Amino acid sequence: MNDHQKRLSRMKFRAWHRGTREADYMIGGFFDRYHASWGVAELDWFEALLEEDDIDIMAWALQTQTVPDAFAGDQMQLMQKLDYVDIPG
Numbered sequence: 253m254n255d256h257q258k259r260l261s262r263m264k265f266r267a268w269h270r271g272t273r274e275a276d277y278m279i280g281g282f283f284d285r286y287h288a289s290w291g292v293a294e295l296d297w298f299e300a301l302l303e304e305d306d307i308d309i310m311a312w313a314l315q316t317q318t319v320p321d322a323f324a325g326d327q328m329q330l331m332q333k334l335d336y337v338d339i340p341g
Contacts, residue, residue, distance in 0.1 A: 266302045275306040285336035297327050
């Protein structure tokens with residue numbers, strides 16, 4: 253496994269093991285949907301996002317809190333669509 257694959261593997265684990273089911277679906281689902289097309293800048297953005305508290309990430313995605321400049325932009329706009337969340341029945 254090369255360094256890029258290891259980085260993706262770590263990010264996937266962290267995205268899907270947030271502590272609450274809602275955060276797992278939102279953050280993990282976002283990773284699953286978009287990571288294959290990410291370049292270095294998007295990977296760096298997501299890695300930094302994973303350092304933030306779930307409550308803040310979810311509030312930014314749900315647009316109930318102002319998104320900090322460091323996370324504003326195209327990636328956050330994709331996250332705010334929430335069309336990637338597939339909640340099992």
